[in-house]
Amino acid sequence: VKQHTTTRAATRAATLLLAGVLAACSDTTTSSAPRAEPTLAERVAALGFRTDMIEDHGDFVLVEGDIYLSKAQLRTVTVVDANDPLRPSFQYRTTNLVGSPKVYDIKVDVSGLNSQTSWQTAAREALTHWSGISNSYVRLVETGPADITVSTTCTSSNVAAYASFPSGGNPGSTIYVNTCFAYSTTYAQKVHNMVHEFGHTLGFRHSNYTQQGESAGTEGAVHIANTPTSGNATGSVMNGGTALNSWAGFAASDLTATRALYPLPKPVLSVTNSGGNPLVSWSALPGATGYGVVYNVSWHYSNRETGENYTLSDDYPLGTTTGTSLLDTSNSYTGVGMCDWSYGFEISRETYRYYVSATFANGTSQGFVLAPTGSC
């Protein structure tokens, strides 16, 4: 988890970094000593965070401005060598993510912001932004019992807010708004901060984390396919050090990343013989409002002599339902889903499939299975 510091933080960090370098020099004579229990800083470093911005708060520490790590959590961290090839490769998401279907039903309590009504409204708006991403299964709703609690604290003046990362299939459980932040913020800035912090609870690291001087560690920084690898000039809401940015919508890479990490679930199908007809069944998907079933026949032809190669495909809609099964009365159950033929150099394969599309508020998803209707 991570986050939002101002440029003042850079000055502060540089000061602390200098102190760290001096301390390291004085320590060099003990470098060959037997390995002791890892220090707090070593465990923080193993998680991939900077060690020059650790703030000790008793039973937890804040790192890199806005990342919350409990000491109980840190005590479980195994320290691996910085050059270990098994360390995650640089990038955007933590190793732990929110499970499915939990990600569709993340309950958020913002009552801890009752004394900060503008922040509270911004938090509620942030829920709608995350929940509104098309073709994503992310849904955050204000209800209880809470998976994420949002409340206030007073900590270092250069931190606007901070959050925790996912664990055990659940989202990061806390977001704190810092009432001692040195800068007054507009509503649009508050929305930006809230969207950013909820992003951390979903497992997003900073999109510019390498530029921020952060590393992967055991918390993980796994690159998400088809997103930029070197920071994000196009304004990702997950850029770090942006506490004073105003909400301007998600960047394209934010949307791509969210859909990649949390896609709509696909129906998983099975087919049984019901009185001579195929009965297509699937498990209900939370949030799906209905299902459509299509029977598909495709024919793939290839000629080994000429190299000619093509596929024909036909769809036959069988119906829609809000239930979880549909009887195909227009085909007979044969137990065979694929037929192969060969005439000289000509080879062809006829394949029969059932497709089921699930409709969600944010889009549709589709699964398929072979239809046991062939008579070869």
Ligand SMILES: [Zn+2]
């Ligand atoms: Zn952050």
